Amino acid sequence: MTRERLVAAGYETFIKSGYSATAIRDITDAADVNRATFYLHFAGKSELFLAVIEHQLARSAFAHWDTLDAALTSGSRASIRAWLEDAARWWLDNAAFVSAWNEAVAVDATLRASPRGVYDRIGRSLAQFESSLPEGPERQRGVLRVEMLVMLLNSVLTQYLQPETPQAERAGALDALTEIWCATLRVPEGSAE
Numbered sequence: 263m264t265r266e267r268l269v270a271a272g273y274e275t276f277i278k279s280g281y282s283a284t285a286i287r288d289i290t291d292a293a294d295v296n297r298a299t300f301y302l303h304f305a306g307k308s309e310l311f312l313a314v315i316e317h318q319l320a321r322s323a324f325a326h327w328d329t330l331d332a333a334l335t336s337g338s339r340a341s342i343r344a345w346l347e348d349a350a351r352w353w354l355d356n357a358a359f360v361s362a363w364n365e366a367v368a369v370d371a372t373l374r375a376s377p378r379g380v381y382d383r384i385g386r387s388l389a390q391f392e393s394s395l396p397e398g399p400e401r402q403r404g405v406l407r408v409e410m411l412v413m414l415l416n417s418v419l420t421q422y423l424q425p426e427t428p429q430a431e432r433a434g435a436l437d438a439l440t441e442i443w444c445a446t447l448r449v450p451e452g453s454a455e
Contacts, residue, residue, distance in 0.1 A: 265303045267293045269317050272310045277358040281311065281366035308372040311363075318359060326352060327387035334391040334408065339449055343440045346415070350436060353419040364420060404447075411443050 271293035275284045286307060290300050304310040326348065333345040353360060366373045388405060395401040422435045443449075 264293075264295060264299060265313075268295065268300060268303055268310060269313050272314045273318065273359065276311065276314065276362040276366075281307075281362045282369055308366075308370050311366055311370075311373060314359075315363065318356070322352065322356070330408075331388045331390050334388065334447065335394060337449060339440060339444050342443050342447075342449065343436065346436050346439050346443065349415060350419060350423055350432065353416075353423065354425055357425060360416075360420070364416075407446055411446060414442065415439065 268289060272284075272289050275288050275292050279288065284307070286297060286300055289307075289310065290297055293300075300310075304313065329348065330345055333341040388408060391408070392401060392405055395404040418435060418439055423432055
């Protein structure tokens, strides 16, 4: 239970202050534990942050990757667009944490390797899509394309889709993303359904 309290306190503190400005003391104060207790559970702030990521992703994002698998397998532009809209909603709902995550990766060398693990997990969630590709290098390239498209999605969401972004601009960005995704994945023009 103490570990869970630390993860919850870390999440709230990272959202409130960002990664760099959050000190271990801020987290222990929020969790109402001492530093020694913190270090019984985590080696440091970056290890706690990885636990927070795991908790956040397990709670909301991993199921989202399963819906991506279904959208990709359908091969329709409409299903890819709908998935991108859902991704944008998830991002907007979690914008403060994603911002702290982007900051953490930029400033903490330990965490720079963590996004690769997330993208590997995305790749493992694409079982139907992956099995629809021919065996060999094309299958690996197909999964890599999706992982890179997700990285692009993160960049676009970070740059263009803020909570205050007007709906028309969001729609335009999602239209452009849909075109990029469909072109990269070779989804035929007429595949609306």
